Amino acid sequence: MKNNPTIEELQNSGNYELIARVKHAHIKEFVLRQVMQDKKFIPPYMIYQTLLFLGSVFFLTRAIVLAIRGNAEFLIVTIAAVIFSLTILVIIHELLHGLVLWMTGAPRVSFGRVKGRFIFYAAAHHHVLGKKDFSLVAFTPLVVVQAVTLLGIFIWYPDPMVYFPVMVMCIHSFFCAGDIALATLFHKYPGQEVYTYDDQEQKASLYYVTKQKINSVLS
Numbered sequence: 446m447k448n449n450p451t452i453e454e455l456q457n458s459g460n461y462e463l464i465a466r467v468k469h470a471h472i473k474e475f476v477l478r479q480v481m482q483d484k485k486f487i488p489p490y491m492i493y494q495t496l497l498f499l500g501s502v503f504f505l506t507r508a509i510v511l512a513i514r515g516n517a518e519f520l521i522v523t524i525a526a527v528i529f530s531l532t533i534l535v536i537i538h539e540l541l542h543g544l545v546l547w548m549t550g551a552p553r554v555s556f557g558r559v560k561g562r563f564i565f566y567a568a569a570h571h572h573v574l575g576k577k578d579f580s581l582v583a584f585t586p587l588v589v590v591q592a593v594t595l596l597g598i599f600i601w602y603p604d605p606m607v608y609f610p611v612m613v614m615c616i617h618s619f620f621c622a623g624d625i626a627l628a629t630l631f632h633k634y635p636g637q638e639v640y641t642y643d644d645q646e647q648k649a650s651l652y653y654v655t656k657q658k659i660n661s662v663l664s
Contacts, residue, residue, distance in 0.1 A: 449573040449640060455653045461640070465630070465652040469566060470559050472623070472650075479626040486629050494618050501615035504608055518605045526612035534590070534613060535565055538620055541586040542567035549578045555645065568643040568650075575640055576631040583624040590617045 455461045467475045480487050505523055512520040543554040551569030558565050574582065594617070597610030630652060631639045637655045644651060 449575050449578075452571050452573065452642065455573070455640060455642075455651075460656055461653040462656045463651060464639075464654050466647075466649055467652070468647075468649045469557065469564075469568075470648070472559065472566070473562065473564060476623045476626040479629050480622070483626070483629040485632065486625065490622070490625050494622065497615040497618045501612060504611055504615075508608060519608055522605050522608040523612055526609045527616065529609075530613050530616040534617060535620070538586045538590065538617070539565050539567045541589055542582055545582045545585045546572065549574065549582065557648075568645060570645040571642055573640055573642045575638060579631060579641060580628055583628045587617075587621040587624065590614070 450458070450461065465475070508519040508523045511517075539556055543556065546554045546567060546569045549572070551572040554567055554569050556565070556567050591614055594610035594614035598607055598614075601607040601610065633639075634654050634657075637657055639652060639654050641650055641652045643649070
């Protein structure tokens with residue numbers, strides 16, 4: 446099994462080139478650039494996300510209509526799902542990132558929030574990740590939460606409680622958009638390897654690629 450390069454090798458061996466230094470405070474802008482540039486992975490996910498958004502609008506509208514007609518149970522469950530998604534689900538999402546970081550060998554995982562923004566992250570100081578490990582870290586919350594909510598839909602249908610997993614699934618898909626966008630960076634350089642690590646002192650993530658002629662996307 447091929448080992449990831451060390452920080453020293455990435456910075457000083459001459460075999461790798463820095464392609465992005467992303468301050469955590471500017472992660473949203475960097476993610477949006479990746480979304481605009483990627484033509485392979487983002488479009489299918491946007492279709493998936495749009496379908497879930499339309500579904501959430503439908504179920505929310507139906508819950509409101511039913512409440513107006515005297516059955517508020519669906520709306521109460523929907524509101525509970527939204528509150529859960531914007532609080533507890535955020536913690537679950539980041540803990541799943543952190544768990545997989547630890548499973549990839551990170552000795553210590555920390556969690557943070559971008560001040561003034563609804564942006565949270567899990568980070569492992571100077572823990573180098575390649576494409577395979579990063580993909581595992583990025584996609585685990587999406588797979589786990591969507592699988593659990595799908596199971597909940599099958600269990601609770603047609604009970605009003607089915608609105609809870611439906612709304613959680615829809616809202617969580619938006620949480621994962623940034624993870625998907627960051628993962629696309631590992632597929633931009635065919636035939637080359639991309640590596641990343643977090644630097645908690647700089648409060649940034651750095652991305653390197655095996656050295657060839659490339660276009661820098663330094664932020």
